[in-house]
Amino acid sequence: MLKDRVKTLFIRHILRKQVPISFSHTNQVSFLDAEPLITDKVYCVLNFDDLSPVPDDSKYIGRGGALTDFINIKQEELLKAFPFLGITHFLIPNHLPADRFYLFQKDKYAIANKANENWLSYYKKLSAEYNIEFASHGVYHRQTENLLMARHTEFAYLSYEASLKRLQYSLQLFQQAGIKPIGFRAPGWDMNADLSLIDAIRDAGFNYAGLCSYDGGLNSVKQRISNYHPVMIKGIVNFPDNINIDWPMETIDQTVRKIVDMNGVIAIKGHFSKHTLTNSFSETNYQKLKELVKKIKDTYGSSVVFGTFRDVYNNLEGKYQLKTGKKVNKTA
Numbered sequence: 001m002l003k004d005r006v007k008t009l010f011i012r013h014i015l016r017k018q019v020p021i022s023f024s025h026t027n028q029v030s031f032l033d034a035e036p037l038i039t040d041k042v043y044c045v046l047n048f049d050d051l052s053p054v055p056d057d058s059k060y061i062g063r064g065g066a067l068t069d070f071i072n073i074k075q076e077e078l079l080k081a082f083p084f085l086g087i088t089h090f091l092i093p094n095h096l097p098a099d100r101f102y103l104f105q106k107d108k109y110a111i112a113n114k115a116n117e118n119w120l121s122y123y124k125k126l127s128a129e130y131n132i133e134f135a136s137h138g139v140y141h142r143q144t145e146n147l148l149m150a151r152h153t154e155f156a157y158l159s160y161e162a163s164l165k166r167l168q169y170s171l172q173l174f175q176q177a178g179i180k181p182i183g184f185r186a187p188g189w190d191m192n193a194d195l196s197l198i199d200a201i202r203d204a205g206f207n208y209a210g211l212c213s214y215d216g217g218l219n220s221v222k223q224r225i226s227n228y229h230p231v232m233i234k235g236i237v238n239f240p241d242n243i244n245i246d247w248p249m250e251t252i253d254q255t256v257r258k259i260v261d262m263n264g265v266i267a268i269k270g271h272f273s274k275h276t277l278t279n280s281f282s283e284t285n286y287q288k289l290k291e292l293v294k295k296i297k298d299t300y301g302s303s304v305v306f307g308t309f310r311d312v313y314n315n316l317e318g319k320y321q322l323k324t325g326k327k328v329n330k331t332a
């Protein structure tokens, strides 16, 4: 608490910015009474954070850049074994990893950079062959507004206006690469305590966002939003993360059962890197994923459908006539 109070004073009075939601003890907003959005069948979505053209030998988050990287090979193996799988990749369109930071070449790992052409065409081909969705994971993944605290939380210190600008730039980079994302997840989960990032996500034109884990993003410090159901918040749909691939199998099985019983969405989350984090796409977690997919298929049969967040969103949009992603009038 004392540490948080010192940080708060520094952010408010020296940086003159808002305290991020991750340690704001005054934010009382709750979306817990929002109506749960229920799909006809229970969806199971595999989703990864941090795909980018940065190769596997970087020490930092964000991988998949070299097509011979372990994770690219294993992903293909997984898709060949289970071609019905849906994968949502929260992709970093212009990643700036700290150990490969090129001051005069900041677009080195931009997805539309000519130098990454092979990478991009590989991923586009893969998404044409299999059910792969690309969603936005910010622009750089790094924040430069507060150099003394966590650097991987790109949106933690951005105002509504700055967030909107950044999100529009993200969409522009995707557009240059010929990709149209409809979903967004904030790098490192964090956001301004006034939650104006959500307004910016809607106004930039996104339809959904993944803004919470059990203790991250909107559920930092206290729970504010459902861990099992999608809900509408401020004009977008929020998809929670609820299964971590580094959990023990028994915990995963129990949680899947619970989500199926309550007609929620099973969202299996990992990081698209080989071994930076415990929920990375490592050999162990790869084996576990294979076991899990097979088990879900065998246990629940056709009552669980595999797909991407985009598939779930489309299903809900049709059923509930959702109106999301209101674009701002640029001249207003």
Ligand SMILES: [Zn+2]
Binding pocket: 049, 050, 061, 137, 141, 187, 188
């Ligand atoms: Zn990330």
